[in-house]
Amino acid sequence: MPESKPSRPSESADSDLEKIGNPAKRASAAEERELQRRKAAKAQEYRPVPVWYKAIMFGLMILGLLWIITFYVASLVGVQIPIPGIGNANIFVGFGIALVGFIMMMGWRD
Structure with missing residues (x-):
């Protein structure tokens, strides 16, 4: 047995x-x-993330915000920037960039 x-x-x-x-x-x-x-x-303990991870994370969030602000201010003046050919889709590009930064926040350990 x-x-x-x-x-x-x-x-x-x-x-x-x-x-x-x-x-x-x-x-x-x-x-x-x-x-x-x-x-x-x-x-198995959590280790803090490196400084470059935090810099990229916050940088992407700020870049996305600046992208959207640039698009809105430029459209008030009548200039087609940051990407002239896509028009209002620039908003989605800005949110997408910022979203990558927010998704990186899930991996942030201090």
């Missing part, structure tokens, strides 16, 4: 520690296991 495997890895590690007869070796193995658990937990 096959043996049932433990449902959690720690149950297997606990049973392995109980098999060690020498108390000093058992304590050493328990400390080593605890150290490995702490290292794994620390590796």
